[in-house]
Amino acid sequence: MKSEKISDAVVRRLPVYLRFLNELSRREVPTVSSQELGQKLDLNPAQIRKDLAYFGDFGRKGIGYDVAYLIEKIQQILNLDQQINVALVGAGNLGHALSNYNAYLKDNMKIVAVFDASPAKIGTQINNITIQPIEELTETVREKNVRIGIITVPDFEAQRVADQLVAAGIGAILNFAPTILKVPPEVRIHAADFTTDLLSLAYYLDNGNGKEQPVHES
Amino acid sequence: MKSEKISDAVVRRLPVYLRFLNELSRREVPTVSSQELGQKLDLNPAQIRKDLAYFGDFGRKGIGYDVAYLIEKIQQILNLDQQINVALVGAGNLGHALSNYNAYLKDNMKIVAVFDASPAKIGTQINNITIQPIEELTETVREKNVRIGIITVPDFEAQRVADQLVAAGIGAILNFAPTILKVPPEVRIHAADFTTDLLSLAYYLDNGNGKEQPVHES
DNA sequence: TAGATTGTTAATCGATTAACAATC
């Protein structure tokens, strides 16, 4: 184990490794090489070896990585050896959709609370969780040991919700609202706004209109 | 206008600029400096100037950028001076949720077709669009000049759907399924899987369990 | 003119990839 800084890019690849390793595990594949991983995940094998080596010597020369062992190690690195509790703020369509992914998150994470501002929704259920008013956010976050907040409220409410999550002691936020949130540096934030993704994809479209093509990265 | 390669990182910031510029436009702010932009968007002003300068000299020394003019220019760069048609494949909860964002996309993009495999859904409406069977994908994509596909089907169906979209001549794919899709290099693909985002956020959580903290990027 | 701010170059910083000794 090095005590180097681990870059964001490395951390964001770990769940991708984990997902594929879980698939290998289901198929009872015992070991996997960086080359196989690279092929499946469209990554350079050297990069994968380097990523993993930041955290320890998990592989065996000549053999590769033991699938079960590597799963265990990556889960530890990501703090997933304990269940991480998540709160969802905003019980609209998108909130509903995300709450269905609880199964995908397996035992690693769980949405344990859902909040909404609309009186009509309070008290109704969403995947067996009763929707609570946002006024109860602080108390519930503390009571249920919620570590991550997901924001799916309209953009003009997002900053206020973020402030409340931060005040309640949350450690990280996944923000689906199309706006840049200001949070203190100790709170990790990730923008998950799909309209931004969609608009940027338009850049890469060929135009059959005679306009010169943008030059892309190879 | 340079004929340099424009990096992915630059392109992904353009919609963020655009979004904020639109807000300034609504508030009738006539000009904006790279410094103000940087402050609001948490970016380095030099980076913003450099990003924009890849595409032309849009600013005025001593003044800043004309909001209306810059909006027009960024829309041109992103091919958004024409309406881009989008198809949604997968009319589940997530598909439903995304279709509600049509308003956010303004006149730049529009979801014009929705497909699903489930016979029960075929023929029903989702935001005034009739859900069609996946068998009609190729024909409809061509007929309606669909340029971008959004995949919100279960992971095991995602690759098949991607293949069909590619065969139908789509230019870019936004993939919400938690799996790596293989597409030819001329098709642009973006992974929008939120479970990956969520798991990677767990890395940054403090553990009150005595374990040594990971060292973060500053 | 004085102040502000761009566009651009050079410096820095960081991430990816190639190469290979070590070794299973």
Add this chain to the structure above:
DNA sequence: TAGATTGTTAATCGATTAACAATC
């Protein structure tokens, strides 16, 4: 032993930031 594959160093590549002349 021969073949495979890791962990790691060095080389490369790319992106960000600082600095400043040009100029509105």
